[in-house]
Amino acid sequence: MCHNTTEINRQLRKRGYRVTPQRQLILDAVCQLGKHVTPEAVYDHVHRIAPTLSRATVYRVLHFLTEQRILTMVHMADGRLAFELAGPEPHHHLVCRSCDNLLELPHSVLRSFRRAMKSQYDFEIDVSHFSFFGHCTDCHDSADAWRQLWGHTPPV
Amino acid sequence: MCHNTTEINRQLRKRGYRVTPQRQLILDAVCQLGKHVTPEAVYDHVHRIAPTLSRATVYRVLHFLTEQRILTMVHMADGRLAFELAGPEPHHHLVCRSCDNLLELPHSVLRSFRRAMKSQYDFEIDVSHFSFFGHCTDCHDSADAWRQLWGHTPPV
DNA sequence: TGGTTAGTTGCAACAATTCTCAACAAATAA
DNA sequence: TTATTTGTTGAGAATTGTTGCAACTAACCA
Numbered sequence A, B: 001m002c003h004n005t006t007e008i009n010r011q012l013r014k015r016g017y018r019v020t021p022q023r024q025l026i027l028d029a030v031c032q033l034g035k036h037v038t039p040e041a042v043y044d045h046v047h048r049i050a051p052t053l054s055r056a057t058v059y060r061v062l063h064f065l066t067e068q069r070i071l072t073m074v075h076m077a078d079g080r081l082a083f084e085l086a087g088p089e090p091h092h093h094l095v096c097r098s099c100d101n102l103l104e105l106p107h108s109v110l111r112s113f114r115r116a117m118k119s120q121y122d123f124e125i126d127v128s129h130f131s132f133f134g135h136c137t138d139c140h141d142s143a144d145a146w147r148q149l150w151g152h153t154p155p156v
Numbered sequence C: 001t002g003g004t005t006a007g008t009t010g011c012a013a014c015a016a017t018t019c020t021c022a023a024c025a026a027a028t029a030a
Numbered sequence D: 001t002t003a004t005t006t007g008t009t010g011a012g013a014a015t016t017g018t019t020g021c022a023a024c025t026a027a028c029c030a
Helices: A005-014 A021-033 A039-049 A055-067 A107-121 A143-151 B005-014 B019-033 B039-049 B055-067 B107-121 B142-150
Strands: A073-075 A081-085 A091-096 A102-106 A131-135 B073-075 B081-085 B090-095 B102-106 B131-135
Touching: A021 A039, A039 A055, A039 A081, A039 A102, A055 A073, A073 A107, A081 B019, A081 B073, A091 A107, A102 A107, A107 B073, A107 B107, A143 B131, B005 B019, B019 B055, B019 B090, B039 B055, B039 B081, B039 B090, B039 B107, B102 B107
Parallel strands: A091 A131, B090 B131
Antiparallel strands: A073 A081, A091 A102, B073 B081, B090 B102
């Protein structure tokens, strides 16, 4: 069960949407299942509790809750999507393509970059979540493949 | 036809992979079709030339060529994937979630951010491609929903 | 409390993507 | 050249994600 469910429900109603049992189940499932929850994992979880709850509803509700900024969408390394609860203070991830490990980043590391995009391109970068892909300490190999192909070191 | 196909083929062979007609067709298709080529577009294209070439092969080869850093994967606003030829000088995108428009960014805007991640976290961010989602000049609305839910302005 | 109505769901059909596995082809060894 | 090994493909099944529409129901008000 989500710590601020009542407040979220109040907000949804205030915005003209309904708080249905399905939406509550799905939101709770995301909270319980933790970080980077896949739609399939949510479906498995809620389907056990409410067997008639359909896959379509899971996908629709996940996207709906993301639109409402209650969840955030996370791009995984393989291109698939996952979801997690959005908090008032965003955080971001460094995702290693080799070992799939996740490093959490505080939002502050992006401040200057976001400011630059705003002033140079008048583009407001979404604050909710980023995943940066690359290679962690133990898996530095990206530069090698690049060098082999293009004959010079990757730009930094 | 790709300008440096021969070099790419040489590299693939050198890395122990085979240069098959299917792989060549698919790579050429991506080159010809330009930026942000969807798997379906590639399939339509190559299927006309080689009717037995299957959809599965298209997906497999696109992912293979991405792994080999010959293509890059581009996340579109709707969550779908597209591909494009990776050049020696990467570029990035600002994707508006409201109007789906794309702004191209030179790689240089990320230099200081990548340096910081390297020194602070010993994490080497993938140079090939980023998509940053958010809202462009005409579509600034993200801050409002956030404020309603969390009762304060989004962190900057 | 009970009626009204617009937001929501379930179902089924569909579209997109990945997987499995047998058949095949390129490279290598004999 | 032939046999062997290993990477790759095609076909179709399985999985994952989307859409249209009729039926349903949460929220609101009398």
